[in-house]
Amino acid sequence: MTAAIAVSGLVKAYGPARALDGLDLTVQTGEVHGFLGPNGAGKSTTIRILLGLIRATSGSARLLGGDPWADAVRLHRRLAYVPGDVELWPNLTGGEVIDVLGRLRGGLDVKRRKELVERFELDPRKKARTYSKGNRQKVALVAAFAADVELLILDEPTSGLDPLMEAVFQQVVAEAKAAGRTILLSSHILAQVENLADRVTIIRSGRTVESGTLEQLRHLTRTSIVATTAAPVTGLDGLPGVHQAAVDGLDVRFSVETRHLDAAVRHLTTFGIRSLVSHPPTLEELMLRHYSTEQAAA
């Protein structure tokens, strides 16, 4: 597979301040790539460089095999973009904006446009100035997903959408992926990325702190176990990699480092397991762990 997006050592300086400080990001063709980071980490700056709206100070960025600054127009035929804070021309209707954005790209799928307008429950006859934040977001989403493109760059695309619309969004992304499109999804809604992303990149203060599949990242952290046994469990505290163990009669809960999971479960079986629930680490835990270590280091 070739990389749809290949960024390495990217730096964007504004005077002495560095919005990006050696960022790396690789998105393989055909994957949904989660792009995670707290506010101000540099997600939007990276995307703006990828779109050729601003120029990197140093480092390299390749988009669909081209230079995002020099080949902007040619590359943009093959991608669609949804910003996190959609501003629309106040005196155009939502329908007009969808058509304009689509046609500027060389046309959009009229059937798909109609279907998406219905699924997102958008009234295309309203002037953009009367739209709420969520509705402006829907306009940009419909325009992007109705476009026949290889790459979708979505920068916190569902901010302001209600949970029902969030579900519609997830379906639409899944369909786009099934159709073979590559998607860069910047977000801090972790559940969304967890459901959709094949791989994630976590950034902080303009640098990549972690990148890989969710599986790989989960190896770095702990699984939580809740179990009921036939006899009260003892000796948990002595096991390697087990933390926060709490035994309450026949009920036991603890978290265990993923590489010691096998030993911990073996230990449990000696007490006769009646029920066992194991939770994989959530992205929340992943991110919180990264942020807290960064803060501790700083």
Next chain:
Amino acid sequence: MTATSTQPTGTHLTGTHLTGTAAMLRLALRRDRIKLPIWLIAIAAMVPRFYYAAATIVAPTPEARAEAAQMIRASFMRVLAGPVFGDGPVTPQGYFLAAYWVEFLLAAALMNILLITRHTRAEEQTGRAELIRAAVVGRHAQLTAALIVSAIGNTALAALTAAAAISVGFPAGSALLFGLSLAATGLVFAALTAVTVQITEQPRGASGIAGAALFAAWLVRGAGALQDQQGGPLFWLSPIGWAQQTRVLAGDRWWPLALPVALAALLVAAAYRLAGQRDLGAALIAARPGQAAAPSWLRSPLGLAWRLQQASIAWWAAAFLAAGLAMGGMSGGMTGIDLGLFSPGADVVRGWLSLMVFTGSLYTGVFVLLSAARLRAEEAHGRVQPVLAGPTSRSAWFTASLAVTALGALLLLTVYGAGLGLGAAVSTGEPGLVAEVAGASLLRLPEVLVLLALPAALLGLAPRAMAAAWAVFLYSALVQVFGPYAGVPAWLANTSVLSHLPWHPLGTFAPVATLVLTALAVLLALLGGYGLRRRDLA
């Protein structure tokens, strides 16, 4: 959602409706701490500036005085600036009032129109008012605070301009009356704007309606001044006329000031009534639903640029047509004068039309500057990013936007020239004037294109300095309009963008100036495009 609700509770000015007014007033003054003083100082500084222009014309020789006296009494000048009170020889102060008083009244009105819009409808439209009104703030606090800011501003304006008038030799009483005439006119237009902001959802619409009313007041006053040297019956229909009827330095009447004050009180009462009956953000004129899909022509950067500007251009064109017809219609009443602008013995009607054609070029200059400023707003508000994230190059976007503005300018010059020519043809019985004046108006396109290319170049090279284009425009207009009277040397006059084309239809076509200006416009636009391709977007 946009209809007015009919809750009877809001119509009374009770205490709770005014809760928070003091805080809102402090906020408004804080927001205006730079803007308002600049307005006040700029207007007051115009007093000595125009006085010296007047003093240059009214030289201390009897001939110059007789000539100046004749000039201000000419129908030509009366329409633009009139009326003239008294018959005797003219002093520099008298000439100052006869020729420039109106400009001060217009400036005072404009300051108030923008001030009220800024603090009321613009706040609602951006949604900031929602944030404010969710706090412990009464429904009338914002409007009241805006009106108080306007009252403070107008009081300061009266004091500053009166002091400036004293400094150029006005007696104290007359100077104060002059200052108060400006304040009273400002007050009327503040009150009028307080009403118009209730009518439309758009701040631009609200100030547009108030601006149209200001223009109408100016026109009616001109027609009244044409009826009679001291102001005919029509004169009394205009708030600007009321201010001038105080006859500063020609009898000093104070009672006409009661008229604007009374009208302002009525308008303010109406504004509170309307404001109390409507929802926040709603307006008397409700927005209609639009198209569910874009029309088929809307498929290119050019189409988008046109779609974004079409309504604005249509409104401008309507205003230009009305202005052209009105000014042209006054051609028939023109009598012999020498403004010192044209060659001696020039055709009076064509002299008037030349001046009006030039004025049309100034208005078009305002249009192109405002239109160019939209490009920066598109970028700053993030609306251009989705366009450029598609396969539209920066150059294509830039070129299309400029092309639409240039096309709009061409349309406006044509419409204005045709209206002016038609009015002139009807009032003088010379049908040939329609084509002649329309053609004359079009000949001014090159200077308008330079005024467009200037902000375009700045957009690419120094986007934060785009306002500098306005400074160049104002400088050029002042040099061209007042330069001949202020004894501006030729080399300095030549630095004005607007001083290179001849007075049309009086003058003959100047191919070199036309070519040079057009080439300059193209060069500036290319520079802007070059800069835009290279820089980061906001």
